[in-house]
Amino acid sequence: MLAFAIVALFLALAIRNWVSVQRRYKDIPGPFLSRFTSLPLAFHSRGGKRHLYVHSLHQKYGSLVLIAPSHISCCHPDAINVVYAQGEHALLKSDFYKAFVIDGTPNLFNTQDRLKHTKRRKALAHPLSYRSVKDMEEWIANNMLKLVRNLDKECESKFSAHQDSTHSHSNGVPMGAETPGRASGGGNCLRVNMLAWFNCFTFDVISDLAFGQSLGMLDRGTDVLSDSLCGNGQSMGVAAMIGLRGRAAAFLGLFPPLVAFGRTGFLIRWLLLHFWPDPLIRKGLSSSDMLSNIATTCVRKRMSSSDNGDQIIRDDLLHRLLTELRKSEQLTDDIKEPLNEKIVVTEAMLLLTAGSDTTADSATAILWYILAHPPVHKQLIAELDENVGILSHDVAAADELPKHDQVKSLPYLTATIQEALRMFATNAFGLPRVVSNTSNPVTLMGTNIPPGTELSVPAYTVQRDMSIWGEDAYEFKVQRWLPDTESTECVKKADAKYLLTFGAGPRMCIGKNLATLQLHLLIATILLRYKLELYEPHRDLEAIEGFMNKPVELLVKISRR
Structure with a gap:
């Protein structure tokens, strides 16, 4: 019936x-x-x-x-x-x-109300400004050190740490983003799924900044969290949850009558969750609930420990977010009661999903394009060696890793990142x-x-428009972004206003500064420290799209430089 x-x-x-x-x-x-x-x-x-x-x-x-x-x-x-x-x-x-929308409470990303968006964006603008993000570079560097140590261990192993085994789910990011995980290694050749490690890094960074402590993915080598955080007894990688949620929402969003709030919305959602014939939709709705549970648990823990004096208040992203949200609510509505928990949770969940997953996906695509074009790889190494220097064999502290000030203005690195983001639009439709x-x-x-x-x-079509980028619009050419490049018959100089990586207009991604800083540091650090080759050089970068376009995996041969 x-x-x-x-x-x-x-x-x-x-x-x-x-x-x-x-x-x-x-x-x-x-x-x-x-x-x-x-x-x-x-x-x-x-x-x-x-x-x-x-x-x-x-x-x-x-x-x-x-x-x-x-x-x-x-x-x-x-x-x-x-x-x-x-x-x-x-x-x-x-x-x-x-x-x-989760639980009927819109956040900065999904609110349709212009006044609410203006107020919420104003509250988030300062915590996510470049100056604010730069102040938090130390926490980012500490997580980068954990990533390096994990990859160093991979290099020291005779076989991949993620060889075919019962721990195949440890990488969290699956083929097609529908199963909890997939083995990323096997045989006698060392191969590592860099997407999995990038996900662990970006999740730990954003949870460190947004929740006061990281989710510990780099410590465990997996993005699978405990049942107490997920809330329903299921074991699934967070990257898989976000992928499933995005695919379900991108589908349901095309049929607004299936999306409602209040009692009607609760009934429709219950019917979809239990009776919709497509398992992807049911898994996506369930994943959305698990992500909400994670954000709620982490926010409550942080706010409770701060209120009880059990934890020194850090001047991190969550602290600044809470401060600005309180100002915004009080200045606008003269509210004297404590800040509504749902508002904090929905914004924290936005940071967790949009602030981590998309950065890992972008870093994966950038690294693939670099490795798929050896001359680009060689020139990047030369630029980094000249301006940063080869890293010491045993990195003992985070301050020995590259700083953003060292790499943010390197022309070839910046151009490479821009061109890779043009070719691989993380939000493609x-x-x-x-x-x-x-x-x-x-x-x-x-x-x-x-x-x-x-x-x-x-975005995918605009970023391949020959009238904008030239006859070679479908080709990866870093030189189109170099500042000293002049338009010629071979290469047309790029115009950044047509790059829609972070959107455009008043709803442009507010986390651009944090994402850009992480991308520069990730690519620079990985290239400086490791010799990398594509495990399957003739295989294209496979991706699957939900709301975001997500690479499936990036298998590389890795060793120390």
């Missing part, structure tokens, strides 16, 4: 959409089925390749495509400043983002906005866009 009711609901929505779409979007090209339903887009979203599907539609239909009823994707360069406009022309986030009845009139490529329309600009 439930299946019949779901089918009937989709049919009713399809008929309604068809009537509306035929009238409002008759001049916008796109697949026939997309005028009836979001199911074609949902099918490719469920398969983890939505960005490639949208890219193929633009190649077939042009810059303006109807990819779902009332959803237009535009890959024209000028669309960025329209869809992600600033000030009074800014468009609101669409109902797609409701699927990412277009982030949707909606034209509301209160929006200023919106025009794209001479077409008036009616209210109620979702608009998006696909």
Whole structure:
């Protein structure tokens, strides 16, 4: 009966959409089925390749495509400043983002309310400013030292520490992001899954800064947490949880009637969790609950220990976040009661998921592009050796590792990171906005866009647009970002305003400073300390997309320099 009711609901929505779409979007090209339903887009979203599907539609239909009823994707360069406009022309986030709300409490990322977003962003801006993040470099360096020591042990082993064994889940990041883990080694050749170690590092960094202590993943060599933190007796890597949550939310966000709050929302969610025929959706909803439990437990522990005087208050990210949130709530609403715990938890969970997972994914993609292009690898090593120096054989303290001040302005390192982020967009499909009845009139490529329309600009497509990047837009070329590079017939100078790695406009990623600092330090440290080769040089970087585009793994041969 439930299946019949779901089918009937989709049919009713399809008929309604068809009537509306035929009238409002008759001049916008796109697949026939997309005028009836979001199911074609949902099918490719469920398969983890939505960005490639949208890219193929633009190649077939042009810059303006109807990819779902009332959803237009535009890959024209000028669309960025329209869809992600600033000030009074800014468009609101669409109902797609409701699927990412936990327990009915929106955070900075998923709130649709412009005033709430402004207030929350103001509260988070100072804790995540470059100066603030730079003050926390010591904690980042301490976790980097743990990472180095773990990788040193890997190099000293005759076989991989993650050889086929009962501990295959220790790396946490699985093929397809659906199983708890996967062995990353085997045979007589030392190979290491760098994605797994990058995840452990970034999770420990963000938990150290956001919860007052790390989750201890680098200490244990795994991103699998205890049952007491996950809250339901399941053993699953945090990276897998985030991947599953993102894939489920990216799917459900295409069907806003399935996402609601209050009693109705609770009932719908319960039905989805227990009866939805697709196990991926059920696992994603369960993973969302586990992540919420982790954030709640860690926040409560930190706040309780601080209130009881059991712990010296650190001037870390959580302390600064709490301070700014209290100021924001009191200045705006004159609230004298203690800060609502749900607000703290939902922002801490945002930091845990967005502030760690995406950085590990980006670092993995950057390292793959470096190793897949030996001349780039060689030139990076030369630049780092000249400006930082070869690290001592036995690193005894964190202050012996590279500092951000040493590497942040290195031109070839920066250019390499930029080019890799262009080629591998961590958020590859277009982030949707909606034209509301209160929006200023919106025009794209001479077409008036009616209210109620979702608009998006696909990062994957824009970052391969030959009119922006040149005829070699599909090729990895670091020189396009070098400051002394001049536009030639071979290489067109890059323009950073078309790089959508951290989004664009007023909803641009607020954690850019923290992510950029970690990426510079991670890549510089790994390249300075280790000899690295791709384990399978002729294999492309495999990725699967949920909300974010996530590499599956990065197997490398590793030894000390």
